[in-house]
Amino acid sequence: MSEQIITLTNVSKHYQAGQSAGVSDINISIRKGDFVAIVGESGSGKSTLLKLIYGLLSPNAGEITFKGLHLPGPHEKLIPGHDSMKMVTQDFNLNIYARVFENISGMLSNEDVEAKQQKTWEMMEFLSIDHLAEKRIVELSGGEQQRVAIARAIITEPEILLLDEPFSQIDAVLKGQLRADLRRLCTFLGITIILVSHDPTDGMTLADDMIILKNGKLMQRGKPSDIYNHPKHSYTAGLLGNAFVLPSSEAKSLGLKPGKNNIMIYPEWVQLKSSWSSRRYQIKDIFFKGFFEELLLERDHVKIRAINLQPGSFKKEESVQVVLTRFLEFD
Ligand code: ADP
Numbered sequence: 001m002s003e004q005i006i007t008l009t010n011v012s013k014h015y016q017a018g019q020s021a022g023v024s025d026i027n028i029s030i031r032k033g034d035f036v037a038i039v040g041e042s043g044s045g046k047s048t049l050l051k052l053i054y055g056l057l058s059p060n061a062g063e064i065t066f067k068g069l070h071l072p073g074p075h076e077k078l079i080p081g082h083d084s085m086k087m088v089t090q091d092f093n094l095n096i097y098a099r100v101f102e103n104i105s106g107m108l109s110n111e112d113v114e115a116k117q118q119k120t121w122e123m124m125e126f127l128s129i130d131h132l133a134e135k136r137i138v139e140l141s142g143g144e145q146q147r148v149a150i151a152r153a154i155i156t157e158p159e160i161l162l163l164d165e166p167f168s169q170i171d172a173v174l175k176g177q178l179r180a181d182l183r184r185l186c187t188f189l190g191i192t193i194i195l196v197s198h199d200p201t202d203g204m205t206l207a208d209d210m211i212i213l214k215n216g217k218l219m220q221r222g223k224p225s226d227i228y229n230h231p232k233h234s235y236t237a238g239l240l241g242n243a244f245v246l247p248s249s250e251a252k253s254l255g256l257k258p259g260k261n262n263i264m265i266y267p268e269w270v271q272l273k274s275s276w277s278s279r280r281y282q283i284k285d286i287f288f289k290g291f292f293e294e295l296l297l298e299r300d301h302v303k304i305r306a307i308n309l310q311p312g313s314f315k316k317e318e319s320v321q322v323v324l325t326r327f328l329e330f331d
């Protein structure tokens, strides 16, 4: 059993009395060394949860502990924020007229100047920004600034690194690099990382442990692959996998026995065959996605989506047979 580093017990935070906005009755514990992703639509309470864990907000009810000890909130501390944690938000909090080197080394004391310099170089190398050491922050791109902010956060060796939407300001190539860097921080430096993202792909790619929020409530929690394959709610399936949900009355059109529950299907669970069948769907639209296509199909006003791994093999308006490899049912 690995050690629990953060535990939330019945934690609620409501910004205004009587209102539900914030988070409600959250029970989670976070394992030391894990990469945790908090995922949910905008306004679901992700940032609130992150600020509670860091100690920037106090819960209205419940308790948060760090290594078994009460976590002090902003009213119990001179400088809010836990000493063993660092948080990087979208406004990087850098000294924009100072050089990269000074921004990072400035986090360390002057007791041992040589060690301070060496550690700063090591951090910059680890995040591939050593060639930028002499540049001022204003001369850097958004992605480079973000690396400096992360280097600055981890040079003091925090046990937990909290990241709020770190991917929101960078392009796809940098996003891939940053994902790899964060994974390395967690694996090689042993830092527990808690990441908030409105894009669930970030969480699914990186996390050991994923927390799904909706309207401030914990919907599901677990390994990304378990949550993806066994979502408990259609909200989660829609968030993670572009799933579509059909009422039970449409079961027959898919060759299923009508039950009393809604049917949820990921597009990759739909197989298409050109063979003849009495239940044929018409291809209404084809969306080119590079190595695959997403197809929009319709039959008697029932719309479904499918993935086609052989782009070009189907034509618009063509009718095809639909075979499901899997489906889920929800209340
Ligand atoms: P997310 O990060 O998932 O977008 P937030 O945690 O920022 O969500 O917000 C959750 C809910 O709490 C939202 O409804 C938001 O409007 C509300 N909220 C967040 N911060 C405040 C605040 N300082 N005062 C009042 N309401 C807030």
Ligand code: MG
Binding pocket: 046, 047, 048
């Ligand atoms: Mg937020």
